[in-house]
Amino acid sequence: MDDDEDGPPGLVGDFAGGSSWPHLGPDADSVYFLGAGAESNILSEFGWSLHAGDEPRPPHDERGVEGPCPVGFGAFDSAGALPAGGVGCGGGRFGRSDPSAAGGSVGGEASTSNASDSSASEDLPEKSASSGGKPPETPNKVRRKGQKRIRQPRFAFMTKSDIDNLEDGYRWRKYGQKAVKNSPFPRSYYRCTNSRCTVKKRVERSSEDPTIVITTYEGQHCHHSAGFPRGGLVISREAGLVGGRLAPLATRLDHPPFQLPQEISPPPARHPPPCNNLRSTQLPSTSSGDSRALQVHSSANVDQGLLGDIVPPGMRNR
DNA sequence: CGCTTTTGACCAGCGC
């Protein structure tokens, strides 16, 4: 319960962890392009604000959250797989450098079409009654027929931490857990406890580096954080983001490559977007299909950008 | 007592 979405540690970006979130059409695969400087935009879209290392955020870690070591950040695409490989605080590499390669790349996914604007938000009602073949008894369990699941923009954070749940100021309720293919670690699904908030969070550990926790947030909070009025997230220019709550992790930031130059304040604090009017931040989708292109060069390479260099396949120019 | 977590089952999307 405890973590919130918006601010976890190493921000990776919205990635499609695993394949999931398929339902986006080709277009939906838009990617977030976070170039140096662009990251902040994206974050803003999600309600986060970046502060150049000014005020340190309150150390609220209720449960001793471990200090995450930001490993990476990026947007996911709908098809990408979790950057299982190469993540690591030190390594700095969030994925492979090859854009096409899945590994470290994080793609951005855009929300689907826009959709978001209205109620749809995610298809919460995935369960409306009737569904094909199943008796009406479990109306809720079934998604409206023909209705596609609409995904909201997602961001993933890779954090080096011993604990899975990083505090981010919001309250979460776990609603599911699944075994992850090719990984000994299960993936947990959380939903914001605010009944009107549709933000979801997915937490899993990297199979390659168990010390890395991959947290994926979907949606945008429409309310203020639950308990930490001012919790903030720290972004390491070199490493990525460090959640405010994750702060304790700071202890781990002593890893050579990490520092805490910047801070991100949790979004909701000021003008939380209406729950049913979530905006999807999306970048113009690069072409189609493979948008998983966002790539994050983590730590080591990120000097220039604060979070990492996430570049869509065709947009890389460097 | 209320809320959260656990866990098995179900459904949809995707690839073959």
Add this chain to the structure above:
DNA sequence: GCGCTGGTCAAAAGCG
């Protein structure tokens, strides 16, 4: 069409 996998539901259990 079939099987696999991800995502979600919901009842039961656990906890404060």
